[in-house]
Amino acid sequence: DARVTxxxxxxxxxxxxxxxxxxxxxxxxxxxxxxxxTMMQGLELLAYFRNRAPLDDSGMPKDRFSAxxxxxxxxxxxxxxxxxxxxxxxxxxxxxxxQGSYNEQFFGPGTRLTVL
Amino acid sequence: xxxxxxxxPTLSVQEGDNSIIxxxxxxxxxxxxxxxxxxxxxxxxxxxxxxxNMDKRQGQRVTVLLNKxxxxxxxxxxxxxxxxxxxxxxxxxxxxYxxxxxxxxxxxxxLSIRP
Numbered sequence: 001d002a003r004v005t006x007x008x009x010x011x012x013x014x015x016x017x018x019x020x021x022x023x024x025x026x027x028x029x030x031x032x033x034x035x036x037x038t039m040m041q042g043l044e045l046l047a048y049f050r051n052r053a054p055l056d057d058s059g060m061p062k063d064r065f066s067a068x069x070x071x072x073x074x075x076x077x078x079x080x081x082x083x084x085x086x087x088x089x090x091x092x093x094x095x096x097x098x099q100g101s102y103n104e105q106f107f108g109p110g111t112r113l114t115v116l
Numbered sequence: 117x118x119x120x121x122x123x124x125p126t127l128s129v130q131e132g133d134n135s136i137i138x139x140x141x142x143x144x145x146x147x148x149x150x151x152x153x154x155x156x157x158x159x160x161x162x163x164x165x166x167x168x169n170m171d172k173r174q175g176q177r178v179t180v181l182l183n184k185x186x187x188x189x190x191x192x193x194x195x196x197x198x199x200x201x202x203x204x205x206x207x208x209x210x211x212x213y214x215x216x217x218x219x220x221x222x223x224x225x226x227l228s229i230r231p
Contacts, residue, residue, distance in 0.1 A: 004159075033218075042205075043224075055218075091160070104165070105162070
């Protein structure tokens with residue numbers, strides 16, 4: 001049963017610390033998405049990749065957030081330095097996008113981040 | 117899995133009745149729409165999708181209706197069951213720069229089932 005995995009599932013850290021969240025997309029998928037879910041904003045798209053190349057990270061605060069795909073099996077979202085307002089659940093999703101066809105996204109279980 | 121306690125509009129439905137969840141989308145150029153279900157403690161899960169060249173699509177117990185004139189999408193759930201309790205999100209596919217499409221989520225509706 002293929003699924004997206006995310007680590008850690010929970011992270012509590014102090015303001016100013018670096019946070020790295022990891023995602024393993026479903027094998028064979030060529031798109032990866034990072035979302036943030038908060039009570040106030042709902043689900044926000046932060047960044048997404050196709051074939052490991054970043055396509056759109058306009059939803060991500062550039063000064064402290066960075067997203068990368070070191071290889072096809074790993075996507076990372078890093079926050080440095082973290083702030084209390086970054087507290088949220090961060091979801092990773094992956095999908096298979098073929099030219100002309102649309103992209104169903106499969107979501108991971110999320111990482112709940114709390115910044116004190 | 118994780119979720120957040122979202123402050124959302126809530127639809128309360130008697131078990132066995134039909135549910136209708138509505139959504140207004142923003143971009144008239146959107147060409148693909150999806151409904152997702154998010155249960156407590158889990159990530160969103162795909163339910164059903166529809167392309168802009170259609171106005172209705174049916175799945176198992178679910179139907180999606182699309183009205184492009186007023187930019188309105190609805191999800192109908194037949195014979196609602198306790199397992200349908202969740203937050204439901206509509207999402208639209210928007211063509212961004214680099215000719216790359218991306219999915220933008222709506223704010224969500226919480227469906228609550230009365231026994």
